[in-house]
Amino acid sequence: MKRVYVNEEWCLGCHLCEYNCAFANSGGSDMASALRGKPIFPRIHIEGDERVTYAVSCRHCDDPLCVKACIAGALSQGEDGVIRIEKTRCVGCFTCVLVCPYGALAPAEDGVMQKCELCLSNASGEPACVKGCPNRAIVYEER
Amino acid sequence: MENYVIIGNGTAAVSCIEGIRSLDTESPVTVISAEKYPAYCRPLISCALEGKADPGNMNQRPADFYEKNGCRVLFGTKAVGIDPDKKSVTLNEGACLPYTKLCVAAGSSPFVPPMAGLDTVARKFSFMTMDDMLALDAAVTENSRVLIVGAGLIGLKCAEGLAERAGSLTVCDLAPRILSSILDEEGAALMRARLEEHGISFLPGDTADRFEGNRAVMKSGKTMDFDILVLAVGVRANTALVKDIGGDVNRGIIVDRHMRTSVPDIYAAGDCAEGYDSSLGANRVLAILPNARLQGECAGINMAGGDRTFDNAVPLNAIGFFGLHCLTAGSAPEGCAVFEERGPGWMKKLWTKDGFLTGFALVGCEERAGIYTSLIRERIPLDTLDFGLLRHAATTAAFSREQRRRKFGGAV
Numbered sequence: 001m002k003r004v005y006v007n008e009e010w011c012l013g014c015h016l017c018e019y020n021c022a023f024a025n026s027g028g029s030d031m032a033s034a035l036r037g038k039p040i041f042p043r044i045h046i047e048g049d050e051r052v053t054y055a056v057s058c059r060h061c062d063d064p065l066c067v068k069a070c071i072a073g074a075l076s077q078g079e080d081g082v083i084r085i086e087k088t089r090c091v092g093c094f095t096c097v098l099v100c101p102y103g104a105l106a107p108a109e110d111g112v113m114q115k116c117e118l119c120l121s122n123a124s125g126e127p128a129c130v131k132g133c134p135n136r137a138i139v140y141e142e143r
Numbered sequence: 144m145e146n147y148v149i150i151g152n153g154t155a156a157v158s159c160i161e162g163i164r165s166l167d168t169e170s171p172v173t174v175i176s177a178e179k180y181p182a183y184c185r186p187l188i189s190c191a192l193e194g195k196a197d198p199g200n201m202n203q204r205p206a207d208f209y210e211k212n213g214c215r216v217l218f219g220t221k222a223v224g225i226d227p228d229k230k231s232v233t234l235n236e237g238a239c240l241p242y243t244k245l246c247v248a249a250g251s252s253p254f255v256p257p258m259a260g261l262d263t264v265a266r267k268f269s270f271m272t273m274d275d276m277l278a279l280d281a282a283v284t285e286n287s288r289v290l291i292v293g294a295g296l297i298g299l300k301c302a303e304g305l306a307e308r309a310g311s312l313t314v315c316d317l318a319p320r321i322l323s324s325i326l327d328e329e330g331a332a333l334m335r336a337r338l339e340e341h342g343i344s345f346l347p348g349d350t351a352d353r354f355e356g357n358r359a360v361m362k363s364g365k366t367m368d369f370d371i372l373v374l375a376v377g378v379r380a381n382t383a384l385v386k387d388i389g390g391d392v393n394r395g396i397i398v399d400r401h402m403r404t405s406v407p408d409i410y411a412a413g414d415c416a417e418g419y420d421s422s423l424g425a426n427r428v429l430a431i432l433p434n435a436r437l438q439g440e441c442a443g444i445n446m447a448g449g450d451r452t453f454d455n456a457v458p459l460n461a462i463g464f465f466g467l468h469c470l471t472a473g474s475a476p477e478g479c480a481v482f483e484e485r486g487p488g489w490m491k492k493l494w495t496k497d498g499f500l501t502g503f504a505l506v507g508c509e510e511r512a513g514i515y516t517s518l519i520r521e522r523i524p525l526d527t528l529d530f531g532l533l534r535h536a537a538t539t540a541a542f543s544r545e546q547r548r549r550k551f552g553g554a555v
Binding site: 003005006008031040047048049052054056059061062065068069072073079088089091092093094095096097098099100101102105106111143 | 149157162176184186187190195196200201202203204208430436437440443460461462463466468470472509510512513514516520521532537538539540547550551552553554555
């Protein structure tokens with residue numbers, strides 16, 4: 001399946017992916033009104049230090065620990081391999097945060113977990129982080 | 144052609160079914176379910192009590208799960224015995240169910256220590272099952288004075304579930320601190336403060352000695368009047384079925400790394416099993432949902448002729464009250480080194496031994512905690528990464544470029 005990958009050699013650490021992610025999942029029609037003056041809760045985040053930066057989002061693992069550990073049956077893996085969260089079932093217990101080896105899950109503003117679902121069901125239709133990456137460090141491809 | 148029988152219908156059973164069906168889609172599977180419900184998400188019963196989960200939407204799997212997987216489920220039926228020679232399971236109504244491969248996923252039961260006068264208490268509850276929750280739900284009123292015996296995970300989640308619904312809530316426990324199985328005094332004090340902010344009172348180091356109707360006489364001699372009593376002292380693995388036939392049993396049914404018991408063609412998984420804890424280097428019962436899932440899957444695959452090993456089980460607990468979360472994993476073995484950090488309302492403790500992270504406890508600082516868990520489960524040597532950085536923040540930036548390339552550079 002196609003997944004989001006980050007070439008850390010090319011990542012500028014500009015955080016644009018975080019804004020593009022937050023906007024794509026906001027349901028808003030323009031970025032300024034959707035995000036301006038508010039804290040953002042993106043599903044991708046930049047990690048690193050002065051030596052290296054890179055973006056981290058869900059790896060959509062073949063054998064996902066988060067899905068197995070979810071106490072609420074909120075996380076599931078579709079036949080397309082995409083791991084999705086049913087937000088109405090999530091109780092915000094943080095078990096998925098406790099088991100994800102990549103640190104890819106974090107709560108939304110309301111305390112319910114959220115994660116990258118590859119923008120397949122929002123208006124972007126394909127990963128907004130990839131589309132907006134100015135240095136093409138983030139790619140969406142089969143590996 | 145096999146004839147699979149699973150005793151139990153919780154998390155381990157569901158995963159056992161899925162494990163079996165990943166290899167064998169033909170042979171019949173029979174599930175013996177003491178409870179009358181399809182497998183539900185047991186930890187959510189406290190959320191249901193609180194009104195944050197809908198009891199009608201707590202199933203682990205879609206409604207057609209058993210049918211799709213060709214399973215016959217005997218709801219409201221108990222297994223009362225196993226005949227390992229004839230290879231059959233005796234049911235409470237007397238019938239015998241033949242098997243070729245059997246999985247005991249019988250879970251655990253509340254442990255109620257002998258307490259004088261318990262039979263004089265009109266409204267007493269355990270808090271393990273959907274029916275326990277529904278009974279408590281029906282009994283509690285806004286005037287109820289609730290006494291919970293046991294300040295562990297079950298007792299406290301019950302307290303949280305009732306906090307906005309009862310007149311008063313008191314939790315007692317013989318241990319000097321709450322959550323004593325997973326937290327030290329400092330961590331427990333943080334969690335306790337949050338619970339107290341929401342009107343829950345504690346009687347640490349004290350417990351009910353005897354009951355006289357609606358009055359508990361405590362070990363300290365104090366008396367506590369109550370309307371509703373919840374007993375959450377602890378749980379015991381349901382081991383009797385295997386113990387009765389001479390199988391190896393300790394605190395749980397002893398399983399190897401393939402989830403086989405000592406009895407041929409009998410497997411065990413979930414809260415009733417005692418398997419290898421890699422953070423401790425010894426066997427122990429890990430009565431937690433992720434472990435039931437992974438053990439059940441492993442058992443199912445091996446029952447169907449596959450070869451699955453599950454050898455990196457570690458304790459994992461994520462528990463939160465009123466927005467303050469506590470995440471713990473692994474163990475603090477004797478002689479371990481401790482790294483700690485703290486601030487207002489939060490603390491972090493990491494335990495290391497022989498160059499490996501063996502466990503941690505985080506209260507109020509949960510960000511990316513799974514990176515720490517991965518160091519324990521995957522036994523990543525700390526000298527291969529920047530532990531100085533990692534101690535302060537759970538980040539894969541502390542990994543070498545090569546380690547990161549393996550984690551992020553391809554399908555995982």
